[in-house]
Amino acid sequence: xxxxxxxxxxxxxxxxxxxxxxxxxxxxxxxxxxxxxxxxxxxxxxxxxxxxxxxxxxxxxxxxxxxxxxxxxxxxxxxxxxxxxxxxxxxxxxxxxxxxxxxxxxxxxxxxxxxxxxxxxxxxxxxxxxxxxxxxxxxxxxxxxxxxxxxxxxxxxxxxxxxxxxxxxxxxxxxxxxxxxxxxxxxxxxxxxxxxxxxxxxxxxxxxxxxxxxxxxxxxxxxxxxxxxxxxxxxxxxxxxxxxxxxxxxxxxxxxxxxxxxxxxxxxxxxx
Amino acid sequence: xxxxxxxxxxxxxxxxxxxxxxxxxxxxxxxxxxxxxxxxxxxxxxxxxxxxxxxxxxxxxxxxxxxxxxxxxxxxxxxxxxxxxxxxxxxxxxxxxxxxxxxxxxxxxxxxxxxxxxxxxxxxxxxxxxxxxxxxxxxxxxxxxxxxxxxxxxxxxxxxxxxxxxxxxxxxxxxxxxxxxxxxxxxxxxxxxxxxxxxxxxxxxxxxxxxxxxxxxxxxxxxxxxxxxxxxxxxxxxxxxxxxxxxxxxxxxxxxxxxxxxxxxxxxxxxxxxxxxxxxxxxxxxxxxxxxxxxxxxxxxxxxxxxxxxxxxxxxxxxxxxxxxxxxxxxxxxxxxxxxxxxxxxxxxxxxxxxxxxxxxxxxxxxxxxxxxxxxxxxxxxxxxxxxxxxxxxxxxxxxxxxxxxxxxxxxxxxxxxxxxxxxxxxxxxxxxxxxxxxxxxxxxxxxxxxxxxxxxxxxxxxxxxxxxxxxxxxxxxxxxxxxxxxxxxxxxxxxxxxxxxxxx
Numbered sequence: 150x151x152x153x154x155x156x157x158x159x160x161x162x163x164x165x166x167x168x169x170x171x172x173x174x175x176x177x178x179x180x181x182x183x184x185x186x187x188x189x190x191x192x193x194x195x196x197x198x199x200x201x202x203x204x205x206x207x208x209x210x211x212x213x214x215x216x217x218x219x220x221x222x223x224x225x226x227x228x229x230x231x232x233x234x235x236x237x238x239x240x241x242x243x244x245x246x247x248x249x250x251x252x253x254x255x256x257x258x259x260x261x262x263x264x265x266x267x268x269x270x271x272x273x274x275x276x277x278x279x280x281x282x283x284x285x286x287x288x289x290x291x292x293x294x295x296x297x298x299x300x301x302x303x304x305x306x307x308x309x310x311x312x313x314x315x316x317x318x319x320x321x322x323x324x325x326x327x328x329x330x331x332x333x334x335x336x337x338x339x340x341x342x343x344x345x346x347x348x349x350x351x352x353x354x355x356x357x358x359x360x361x362x363x364x365x366x367x368x369x370x371x372x373x374x375x376x377x378x379x380x381x382x383x384x385x386x387x388x389x390x391x392x393x394x395x396x397x398x399x400x401x402x403x404x405x406x407x408x409x410x411x412x413x414x415x416x417x418x419x420x421x
Numbered sequence: 422x423x424x425x426x427x428x429x430x431x432x433x434x435x436x437x438x439x440x441x442x443x444x445x446x447x448x449x450x451x452x453x454x455x456x457x458x459x460x461x462x463x464x465x466x467x468x469x470x471x472x473x474x475x476x477x478x479x480x481x482x483x484x485x486x487x488x489x490x491x492x493x494x495x496x497x498x499x500x501x502x503x504x505x506x507x508x509x510x511x512x513x514x515x516x517x518x519x520x521x522x523x524x525x526x527x528x529x530x531x532x533x534x535x536x537x538x539x540x541x542x543x544x545x546x547x548x549x550x551x552x553x554x555x556x557x558x559x560x561x562x563x564x565x566x567x568x569x570x571x572x573x574x575x576x577x578x579x580x581x582x583x584x585x586x587x588x589x590x591x592x593x594x595x596x597x598x599x600x601x602x603x604x605x606x607x608x609x610x611x612x613x614x615x616x617x618x619x620x621x622x623x624x625x626x627x628x629x630x631x632x633x634x635x636x637x638x639x640x641x642x643x644x645x646x647x648x649x650x651x652x653x654x655x656x657x658x659x660x661x662x663x664x665x666x667x668x669x670x671x672x673x674x675x676x677x678x679x680x681x682x683x684x685x686x687x688x689x690x691x692x693x694x695x696x697x698x699x700x701x702x703x704x705x706x707x708x709x710x711x712x713x714x715x716x717x718x719x720x721x722x723x724x725x726x727x728x729x730x731x732x733x734x735x736x737x738x739x740x741x742x743x744x745x746x747x748x749x750x751x752x753x754x755x756x757x758x759x760x761x762x763x764x765x766x767x768x769x770x771x772x773x774x775x776x777x778x779x780x781x782x783x784x785x786x787x788x789x790x791x792x793x794x795x796x797x798x799x800x801x802x803x804x805x806x807x808x809x810x811x812x813x814x815x816x817x818x819x820x821x822x823x824x825x826x827x828x829x830x831x832x833x834x835x836x837x838x839x840x841x842x843x844x845x846x847x848x849x850x851x852x853x854x855x856x857x858x859x860x861x862x863x864x865x866x867x868x869x870x871x872x873x874x875x876x877x878x879x880x881x882x883x884x885x886x887x888x889x890x891x892x893x894x895x896x897x898x899x900x901x902x903x904x905x906x907x908x909x910x911x912x913x914x915x916x917x918x919x920x921x922x923x924x925x926x
Contacts, residue, residue: 207424210435210913215837226840233511237674243512244437245907247525248836251435252428252914299426312424 194231197223201231202240202256210251211244268300272419276301279412283405285394289416290315290323292386295331295339297323306393309368319344319352322364322376323389329356330378330386361406362389365396373399375406377413379420388420432914440911443760443904444516446771447667447753447778448598454675456602457662461683463605463746464658466550468612468739470687471620471694472716472732474655478695480710482648485633485699487640492695494645495652496688498857499659501850502822503684505829506660507677508843512832514666514673515905516778517757518750519825522663524903526832527824530888532902533763535824536754537884541817541877542657543751544789545810550747551590552793552807553740555583557733564730580797586741587790594748595782597775598668601749609742615735616694619716619728623697626723627704634699647864650857654811655691657818658743659683660825664750667906748786755781761901763891805869812865812873813880819858820881826851 204217218228232250235241239253268276268289279287286306291298297315308314318324318339331338332353344352356362365373373396379388390413398405442449479488506519515521520539524532559579593604662669662679669675701719702709712718720728756778759768772779796806829847833839866874892898 203425206428209433213837226842229838229840233673236511237671239912242908242913244435246437246836247512247832251908252425252432254912254914256425256914257429311427 197221197227198231198235201228201235202252205241205250205252206256211249213248214250217250269419272416273301275412275415275419279390279408280305283392283408285392285398285405287412288323288391288393290389290391291420292327292330292388295327295336297321297327297389300388303393308393309372314368316341318342319348320364320367322362322374323391324362325352325356325364326362326376326378326389327386329353329362333357363399365399371396375399375402375409377409379413379416381417381420388416390416428914435910435913438908438910438913440909442667442906442909444667444757444906446769446776447516447756448776449667449906450670450672451776452599452602452665452668453670454678455606456599457665457669457675457679458682459602459606459609460665460746460749461659461662461679462613462687463609463739463742464546464661464750465656465683465687466546466658466739466743467687467690468609468616468735469553469743470655471616471691472714472736474652474691475695475698476709476712476715478648478652479699481651482640482644484636484638484640485703485709486635486637487645488648488699489635489692489695490637491645491648492652492688492691494649495656496684496692498649498653498850498853499656499684499688500681501846502826502854503659503680505826505843505847505850506663506822507680508829508833508847509825510663510666510676510680511673513905514669515757516664516667516753517903517905518664518754519660519821520754521757521903521905522832523821523824523828525905526828526835529899529902531824531828533884533888534881535821536758536763537881537888538817538820538824539754540751540884541880542814542821543747543754543817544785545814545817545876546658547590547744547747547751547789548792549807549811549814550740550744551583551586551790552796552803554586554737554744555579555793555797556803557737557740558582558586561730561733561737576797576800579803580794583790583793583797586744587786587794589741590744590748590790591782591786593745594752594786595772595775595777595779597777598665598749601745605742605745608738608745612735612738612742613690615731615738616716617690619720619732619735620694620697623701623716623719623723627697627701631700631703634696634703647860650860650864652691653819653857654815654861656684656687657815657822658747659687660822661746661750664753672906744789748782748789751785751789752778752781755785757904760904762895762898763888763902809870809873809876812870813876816858816862816865816874816877817880819854819861823851823854823858826854 200221201217204220205212208216208220214229214232215225217223217232218225221228223231232241236243236250239255241250242253243250272289276287276289280303286303286308288299288303288308289301291300295318297318299311299315302308302311314321314323318328319342328338328342328344328349329352332349338349352362361378362376363373367373372393374391374393376389376391378386379390381387390409392399392402392405392409402409475488478491479485482488482491506522509519509522513522513525517524517536518539520532520536523535556579559582562578562582593601659680662676666672666676698709698715698719701723702712702715705719705722709715714729714732717729717732755764755768756771758764759766759770759778759781767780768778768784770780771777792810793803793807797803826847830839830844833843862874865871
């Protein structure tokens, strides 16, 4: 499961379902009909529906219902029912061959609800200035709870694996920055995290001593990334400014670091 | 949400989509769930069936409990069929109803057989309904004007009333899908309310509980099976919303819901009406099968006056709504055939303002009206002739259902979405329908309505021969049959950026 959901595996958020949670079978060993499941375990159903949409987006137009159910490890009947519901609501479109599915026009509405608003124009001009002076990719991400959301990724230097960079907090520099912050402030770590507790402590120590997070050769050999914190009111980490560059530059950023620090400082009032 | 965001930021090209739907011209996505429901309820003519059916089934089955059981069995079979039809309705938004579904699954030949059977079903039920409405309306007019009641019954009056009603049907069906569904909704509601009020009044007067009515005494299994098959004919028509696939607002949810609720609602209504009539006749110590108009007789026996008049109004309304709903479906099947090239292209033409298949409506309504009008003018006993047509209609419907149920697992298997439960439901529905069709034809061919079986057989043969001729002239038909509201480039993410289908435009 690759959907970066809110702390999957940490149990159902009971308060959301209220009294209904008691009606649903606690363990649900035999799959109840999806209609009941939808009512009793709504958060889970929404989660599943979104992961179906995500899967269609990942696989591209023409992916079949069977392929979706296999990719998500979902029972076939459940997957077909969810797909049918998404087709009813036009989030998915069944292709003329009747086998394949494509994303419907309506997913744009869905995405506008969850996608962060674009950064203000002043922030973009700061980024433009940085990109004009620094050779390498300049990326801006926002931190939302335990998630990394792209705000403005450098179109000239695309990330090697954007999905992984945003999802695996222990792999990317922008993720490590958040991980260190979560560990330092005692907030719960995401349930999908694979790194050990020792590794998290190590990442926190490295980040705190340097004042920024760093990653070398995690995604492609000979390249790395550093990420500087952008803090809002009361020192809360709100965003990250990252540079992706050859490993040697990342190991010894020199005066580029000063430029980035200036950039992060001027972004603070704009994003905080 | 990264993959989704990427897809939104730069939508991938979606190959294989055209710019225009093959069924363009209809009033796409314009009617809501209630309108769709109104169409299927009307096409079943539940009021007429609820008043006429119990005596008919009881006459075959022989015991009141068996009659109710036969109705319940028919309800269950109809639910199996409706569930199978809905597997298509969730996937294909068509105007051609089961015709298009079967063509998409089993191919053009089986599709044509289904189309022919459906046209027989819709066509003959429309003739029957027009006659029923015209006949009853003529009776009401006769009562309203005592002078004419004294005069010998002239064939001119029913013929003229049928002609007027046919004109109404034409205007309503041609005038827009919303107009059609709204008119049927109002007319059918009037009818159902009247019949329901009578049923409730009956139950109140004779008392609601009578265990004796559940007796199965005197019912053989064979008689029960025949009764159940007869009862199935009361349910036909529930699939008509599948002809609104293009015009329904949320077709993939509204149509399956309408089909399912129509069967459930009508089944409950039939059971209630049947129970109240059986209880009523037992209370009177009479035999329901000896009555020509059970509800009327019951009401008179219980001292409720004026019921006959209300009943006539209810049945006339129900028949009129049934004619409108069935002609809507019929015209849309013809329209699909016109778009495919099976029929002349004119049949596929729509009116620019009303957005209805005007040519198909204009071509079919006069034919459907002419048969009862000529029959009435010829002085043939109108009801006898119409019962013959009803046999041909029911056989057409059941044949189309049978083919659709066979087609469900074939299509689902091909697209990789077949599950055991769905396959089992479709296969059992097909087996039961096959048995029901054979039993029904065998029953009717030995009755005085044998001509109905002949009409059905001739109709199916004519359809097959016409298709063979059409195919020899236009071999490409095999590839075009089965048009439906395919998604177009504008429906998918990245509308407009996708290239048109190769060879499209």
